[in-house]
Amino acid sequence: MAISREQEFKTCLTKTAFLAILNHFEFDPAFSQMNTYYDTADGAVKAARLGLRIRQFADHAEQTLKVPNDSQHRDLQEITDPLTSMEAQNLIERGDLKPGQVTQALAARHIDPASVHPQTQAKTTRRLAHLPAGLLTLDQTFYIDQTSDFELEMEYQNLDEAKKFYDNLLQNFHIKKQPVINKVQRAYEHVHDSQAK
Numbered sequence: 001m002a003i004s005r006e007q008e009f010k011t012c013l014t015k016t017a018f019l020a021i022l023n024h025f026e027f028d029p030a031f032s033q034m035n036t037y038y039d040t041a042d043g044a045v046k047a048a049r050l051g052l053r054i055r056q057f058a059d060h061a062e063q064t065l066k067v068p069n070d071s072q073h074r075d076l077q078e079i080t081d082p083l084t085s086m087e088a089q090n091l092i093e094r095g096d097l098k099p100g101q102v103t104q105a106l107a108a109r110h111i112d113p114a115s116v117h118p119q120t121q122a123k124t125t126r127r128l129a130h131l132p133a134g135l136l137t138l139d140q141t142f143y144i145d146q147t148s149d150f151e152l153e154m155e156y157q158n159l160d161e162a163k164k165f166y167d168n169l170l171q172n173f174h175i176k177k178q179p180v181i182n183k184v185q186r187a188y189e190h191v192h193d194s195q196a197k
Helices: 015-024 085-094 101-108 159-172 183-196
Strands: 002-013 031-039 051-056 061-068 074-083 117-131 134-143 148-155
Touching (some): 002 015, 051 085, 051 183, 061 101, 074 085, 074 101, 117 183, 134 183
Antiparallel strands (some): 002 148, 031 117, 117 134
16 A cells, blocks of 8 residues: 655657657656546546546556645645456456555545446556656557557656756657646546547
8 A cells, every 4th residue: 555646747749749759768668557447427536536547567456546636736646555467357347446545535535435436448558767857758548449649747856857857858849838638537538439439
């Protein structure tokens, strides 16, 4: 069990900008994660501005709840319960969560953990570059309607140092800074798109 704080900058990218940044910095080998997003039938998790998912990696998994902090910058608290790969698959198939800090945090926010079930999935291929200013992340996310998008994130500890680097990066690669719809919301939008086809 863990509770961590995420402070990050984030923007969507074109494929051209994604490839340019990928070729410019030294990234670790790519890895994939499958995200299964949970909510209630009436969208109580989304309404509370929370992000609830089971995330599956190659050899382990976790259930996480993202809780926004009040900040002008993107500032999140992430509550995580570790899972084995088999636990995660069984939970998803049953439509359940494992009792732990995540379910306790949901109950504390008046959301019954028994009322949340899988709603959609998205698979992300992620690349990380460890830089002095922070952790630079490139994501390509694939949705159930067979589309994908590209995203840049930068997690940081020192806001001033990271902001200077991030702003220079956007300028150097001619990237227009724009508000980002988070992956949970984007995944739900692609559900509606797939149903409309």
